Every structure is written in C-alpha cells, then in structure tokens.
Amino acid sequence: MALQHYEDCHWQLAFDGLSRQADQGHGDAARIANLMVRYGQTLYGKPFTASEAQMRRWRSIAVATPQHIH
Numbered sequence: 001m002a003l004q005h006y007e008d009c010h011w012q013l014a015f016d017g018l019s020r021q022a023d024q025g026h027g028d029a030a031r032i033a034n035l036m037v038r039y040g041q042t043l044y045g046k047p048f049t050a051s052e053a054q055m056r057r058w059r060s061i062a063v064a065t066p067q068h069i070h
Helices: 003-009 009-022 027-044 052-064
Strands: none
Touching: 003 009, 009 027, 009 052, 027 052
16 A cells, blocks of 8 residues: 555655555565655655664665565
8 A cells, every 4th residue: 555655646655654564574665765764855845754773774674675676
C-alpha cells in the first residue's frame, strides 16, 4: 500500500508506510524512506523526519539487502 501511496503522490502516507516497513527490516522500504528523509524538501516539497538511530538502521538494512530495480 505504501508504494501505491507513493505512486499517487500521497507523500506523507507513503512515508508513514515505508518507515514502518523499514523499521521491520524491509530493504527497499528502508532505502526509499531514507531518501525521503534526506531529500524531502527538495523532491517532495516537505520535510520527513526520522531519528538518527532509525536512519543508521535503515542504511544498514538497505546496504545488506540486494536492490530490486525494475
């Protein structure tokens, strides 16, 4: 559902879902949520926040998970 929100440009709903999935260890969600925090204002017109501990964990999960680019 989070990716559908992303595709529909419902950024906050997308981030909420992706960050929950990232916290549960989902690599692609961690990658996207991390990017949304880093580039939120520039790309989406609004900031997204996560704690430093979350960001470190998401980066770790993303690095450990093979990328699925379609």
